[in-house]
Amino acid sequence: MKEKIRIGCGAGFSGDRIEPALILVEKGNLDYLVLECLAERTIALAQKRKKQDPTTGYDVLLERRIEGLLPLLQKHQTRLITNMGAANPLAGAEKILEIARRQGLKTSVAVVLGDDVFGQISGEEPSMEGNKALKSYGNLVSANAYLGVEAILPALQSGADIILTGRVADPSLFLAPMVFEFGWSQSDVDLMGKGTVVGHLLECAGQITGGYFADPLTKPIPDMHILGHPLAEISRDGSAVISKVAETGGAITVQTAKEQLLYEVIDPGNYFTPDVIADFRPVSFREIGKNLVQVTGGTGKAKPNSLKVSVGYEAGFIGEGEISYAGAQALTRAQLAGDVVEKRIAHLFDEFRVDFIGMSSLHGAELSQDHSPYEIRLRIAGKAKDRRLAQLVGEEVEALYTNGPAGGGGARKYLHEVIGVVSVLMDRQKIKSGIKLFES
Secondary structure (H helix, E strand, O other), X not given: OOOEXXXXXXXXXXXXXXXXXXXXXXXXXXXXXXXXXXOHHHHHHHHHHXXXXXXXXXXXXXXXXXXXXXXXXXXXXXXXXXXXXXXOHHHHHXXXXXXXXXXXXXXXXXXXXXXXXXXXXXXXXXXXXXXXXXXXXXXXXXXXXXXXXXXXHHHHHOOOOEEEOOOEOHHHHHHHHHHHHHOOOOOOHHXXXXXXXXXHHHOOHHHOOOOOOOEOOOEOOOOHHHEOXXXXXXXXXXXXXXXXXXXXXXXXXXXXXXXHHOOXXXXXXXXXXXXXXXXXXXOEEEXXXXXXXXXXXXXXXXXXXXXXXXXXXXXXXXXXXXXXXXXXXXXXHHHHHHHHHHHHHHHHOOEEEEEEEOOOOOXXXXXXXXXXXXXXXXXXXXXXXXXXXXXXXXXXHHOHHHHOOOOOEEEEEEEEEEXXXXXXXXXXXXXXXXXXXXXX
């Protein structure tokens, strides 16, 4: 059993930058690299892609990430844990082996299975958000349970170079190697709580190194154009030191750590995961050097009897149109343009909104500026069940070019399908996980 391990987080969401992960593996002296790339809507969209083409459904950037990482992972003997398998980790594993063969490398991939519980959903289950039957939301397209450490451990025990999962709880990706390397008992709620704290601090990557924290006036962060991603040196007792590669930008301080600890946390004393109900209240931070923050404390209670299941459903289509107005009376002309389109088509839509970007698009008219801007971007959006109707929004905005008011320019139109997401709870005993090993 090891006394310390080093885990880096190379991605905090599906569209994250690729280069920070490469730097972490090359210069971070890591035992494990984690890429956390999966969100509720991400996996629902991946399920749609998989239905259209059974060879897809894994993360859209998996190929690019693995192409760059695979030689470095082997050079530095770093194991990769990632949820880039998304809706189709089996196909993702095949793609990784294809890349390895192309690069003349040998690798092994352990796929974690069991999160896809779509076949176990009846549609009658009440949602956590509105206590309504799932089927009332629309045509269901996916149902994925949040698996935890117990699902990942067999993959680690297999000795595979890469562990590829679908939906697992974000902190569990980091907690699993701690349990594996330190021999922690999963019933030790104190250690599981401490490990979950570290996992939660790392999971959003650049957020804890100052990215989402930054404000140029009140919270300046240096060299954000080369923002580094975090790594943690974790001790057997569950304490850790969070840092980053020295040459990278950003900052790790007590302040950035506190913000990340409370990110997406409603009740710090009861943070539910599949592994433990963590208690963040005893957590303590101490800066022990530049970009070195020591993390201690945290505890927990026994893991919940139910697992959260994220359910995706078809929620219609959103059509959008944008056009700019500049010069004298820019706002009043934009307001007239919005009024014209609203009177023409708003009554056709389930939801319809007119926004003045830079003026009232985020907080509404009641918090808008009290002066007339020199330029304004008008955005109009409508949601409908029918694709062709949603498309009408952009067409009407584009028609403002010659139908007035005067001076509109830079019109653009968009159309995209909406995948809604709601949640239910499922008895964890009904969810069976397993692994499949691939070797090149």
